[in-house]
Amino acid sequence: MINNLILMDGYGVFVWSSFMITFLVCGIFYYKTRKTLKKYEKEFAKEIESLSAEQKKIVLENSKIASKILSAYNKTI
Amino acid sequence: MFNFFYNSNIFIWIEKLIKFINSIFFVLLLIALSFALIFSPPDYLQGNSVRIMYVHVPAAWIGLASFSAIAFLSIINFIFKIKNLTLIAKSLAPIGLLFTCIAIVTGSIWGQPTWGTFWAWDARITSMVILAIFYLLFILTHKFLLEESKANNISSLIAILGLINIPIIKYSVEWWATLHQPASIKIIGTSSIHSSMLMPLLLMFFVLILYCALIFLMKYKTEIIRIKKKNLKRI
Numbered sequence: 001m002i003n004n005l006i007l008m009d010g011y012g013v014f015v016w017s018s019f020m021i022t023f024l025v026c027g028i029f030y031y032k033t034r035k036t037l038k039k040y041e042k043e044f045a046k047e048i049e050s051l052s053a054e055q056k057k058i059v060l061e062n063s064k065i066a067s068k069i070l071s072a073y074n075k076t077i
Numbered sequence: 078m079f080n081f082f083y084n085s086n087i088f089i090w091i092e093k094l095i096k097f098i099n100s101i102f103f104v105l106l107l108i109a110l111s112f113a114l115i116f117s118p119p120d121y122l123q124g125n126s127v128r129i130m131y132v133h134v135p136a137a138w139i140g141l142a143s144f145s146a147i148a149f150l151s152i153i154n155f156i157f158k159i160k161n162l163t164l165i166a167k168s169l170a171p172i173g174l175l176f177t178c179i180a181i182v183t184g185s186i187w188g189q190p191t192w193g194t195f196w197a198w199d200a201r202i203t204s205m206v207i208l209a210i211f212y213l214l215f216i217l218t219h220k221f222l223l224e225e226s227k228a229n230n231i232s233s234l235i236a237i238l239g240l241i242n243i244p245i246i247k248y249s250v251e252w253w254a255t256l257h258q259p260a261s262i263k264i265i266g267t268s269s270i271h272s273s274m275l276m277p278l279l280l281m282f283f284v285l286i287l288y289c290a291l292i293f294l295m296k297y298k299t300e301i302i303r304i305k306k307k308n309l310k311r312i
Contacts, residue, residue: 005115008125040303
């Protein structure tokens, strides 16, 4: 049965290579997208941290997103 | 100064959705793969090579649907100039390009056992390559044109022009004598595919749609943060 699954009557090389290419490329794409998102989150959080206490307070009070990003980033470190 | 920070609810929903998709994705992928590679029957004519269909067809559908969505958003954006639509289109384009390329590559691999060749300048294949070129132009416009409004206008034009190619792809197998087989699945009319193959195909399509949603949400979130970063610099 395992042999049948791998060889697929001679079509195994075509079928497996199609599936492997698809999921490998999708995996790399997912990794790269996630990495870019984390990089932006980190940069944004650092920029907020670099603001003066007053500016930081204004930003966090006015933007739920900013506080969300900051709290998410603080959880990861 | 902070009038852009209005879509905080969207942002919270994005986070929730990403978590939800991540939690169910691998289970669904395993089920879909089991059906595609083990439980679905081989084709009476093409044998087991038909299993390539389970990645090739959903990839082609996603490639076409993404471009249609981008073109539709571009038309609306062209008229009403809604910034959010540009972000959505920008986030969709890389996904569409990825799946168009997957459709071309897996189609090429499928071509070898069924047609005896990896490549032919067949109407369907050529029009899919043109679609990939339109995607590339759209993405490169946003990457290399620094002036945002100019980039939006040009990329919208590219998307609207590329829309002409969509019906060409769809009907290429009917308008020209091609190596590519005609559509087996029809929204209107009866499909010629057996339910034992249709079910795994739809399941795989659903899993890939979930993957697209996940990538889209992450890309959209990145775009929102990028804008927030820009706003922050203005302080």
